Amino acid sequence: xxxxxxxxxxxxxxxxxxxxxxxxxxxxxxxxxxxxxxxxxxxxxxxxxxxxxxxxxxxxxxxxxxxxxxxxxxxxxxxxxxxxxxxxxxxxxxxxxxxxxxxxxxxxxxxxxxxxxxxxxxxxxxxxxxxxxxxxxxxxxxxxxxxxx
Amino acid sequence: xxxxxxxxxxxxxxxxxxxxxxxxxxxxxxxxxxxxxxxxxxxxxxxxxxxxxxxxxxxxxxxxxxxxxxxxxxxxxxxxxxxxxxxxxxxxxxxxxxxxxxxxxxxxxxxxxxxxxxxxxxxxxxxxxxxxxxxxxxxxxxxxxxxxx
DNA sequence: GAAATTTACTTGAGTACTCAATGGTTGTGG
DNA sequence: CCACAACCATTGAGTACTCAAGTAAATTTC
Numbered sequence: 001x002x003x004x005x006x007x008x009x010x011x012x013x014x015x016x017x018x019x020x021x022x023x024x025x026x027x028x029x030x031x032x033x034x035x036x037x038x039x040x041x042x043x044x045x046x047x048x049x050x051x052x053x054x055x056x057x058x059x060x061x062x063x064x065x066x067x068x069x070x071x072x073x074x075x076x077x078x079x080x081x082x083x084x085x086x087x088x089x090x091x092x093x094x095x096x097x098x099x100x101x102x103x104x105x106x107x108x109x110x111x112x113x114x115x116x117x118x119x120x121x122x123x124x125x126x127x128x129x130x131x132x133x134x135x136x137x138x139x140x141x142x143x144x145x146x147x148x149x
Numbered sequence: 150x151x152x153x154x155x156x157x158x159x160x161x162x163x164x165x166x167x168x169x170x171x172x173x174x175x176x177x178x179x180x181x182x183x184x185x186x187x188x189x190x191x192x193x194x195x196x197x198x199x200x201x202x203x204x205x206x207x208x209x210x211x212x213x214x215x216x217x218x219x220x221x222x223x224x225x226x227x228x229x230x231x232x233x234x235x236x237x238x239x240x241x242x243x244x245x246x247x248x249x250x251x252x253x254x255x256x257x258x259x260x261x262x263x264x265x266x267x268x269x270x271x272x273x274x275x276x277x278x279x280x281x282x283x284x285x286x287x288x289x290x291x292x293x294x295x296x297x298x
Numbered sequence: 299g300a301a302a303t304t305t306a307c308t309t310g311a312g313t314a315c316t317c318a319a320t321g322g323t324t325g326t327g328g
Numbered sequence: 329c330c331a332c333a334a335c336c337a338t339t340g341a342g343t344a345c346t347c348a349a350g351t352a353a354a355t356t357t358c
Binding site: 003005115131 | 151152153154155156157158159160161162163164165166167168171183187210257260261264265267268269272273277278279280281282284285286287288289290291292293
């Protein structure tokens with residue numbers, strides 16, 4: 001039982017360490033937080049670079065309120081824009097702008113490199129990262145947007 | 150490269166899912182957040198149930214400011230108390246009170262059960278949880294306080 | 299066709315931190 | 329012995345959310 005709790009604590013702590021590294025790197029190079037990056041990436045993978053805010057919330061694990069709070073700054077700096085639904089006034093879309101697309105591209109490169117530096121070292125035997133990904137999936141960890149693993 | 154980033158995203162997401170479950174369970178049963186629990190547990194494992202606040206910060210991965218912010222409410226509800234250092238006025242100790250010890254005991258039981266329900270199911274083959282713990286340690290995930298794994 | 303219900307989103311208030319600045323204390327070096 | 333450096337902790341302000349309440353719109357039910 002103690003092993004399970006230990007593992008949960010490790011997960012929480014490993015995440016904090018990892019997200020801080022992403023925040024630092026993405027913040028310094030691209031003015032984005034990790035959370036910003038996740039949102040932009042989700043939009044970048046959506047058809048036409050756009051999706052309903054309610055769907056975006058579900059996709060990234062935030063509440064609708066959280067999506068409103070998170071998209072506000074991104075809209076202000078022009079990386080995302082809000083589009084109405086032509087038929088349903090309740091619905092709004094979040095759409096990546098051209099500037100957002102470009103920023104995302106650069107951020108993805110930086111994030112990919114950081115991820116590679118974290119998980120691509122010699123201390124990881126072949127298959128271990130895939131195993132880790134599988135375990136995390138089991139715990140509710142969705143990964144890159146797109147066809148599910 | 151994409152596999153590495155995918156795994157990082159999974160880690161972030163899995164943690165959010167996990168911590169939310171702990172927050173809900175511990176919050177409902179014991180009026181504690183997961184972060185509260187982590188602090189109390191760290192103190193519970195320290196000699197005499199007490200440690201310097203600067204050391205507590207390091208142990209749980211918070212800044213000194215974060216420890217101040219987090220211990221405030223716990224001090225107010227009497228689970229933790231602040232003690233001065235007899236010789237060094239710069240230093241303050243955080244110490245578990247008797248009420249804190251009791252609350253921690255109950256919370257540990259609940260947390261252990263939740264951890265077991267998350268990681269103790271049939272979908273985890275023998276050794277997989279230990280592997281996961283090892284991978285998380287590699288990523289900076291410290292676990293239960295006490296002798297390092 | 300209108301009332302009730304559901305859906306989508308925002309907003310006020312709150313939580314859980316970090317950052318930077320600040321102040322007090324102790325230790326070190328000349 | 330004093331100036332400077334380092335250590336410890338707090339606080340104001342900020343970030344990144346959630347929760348609950350509220351509003352508007354669409355759908356469902358009778």
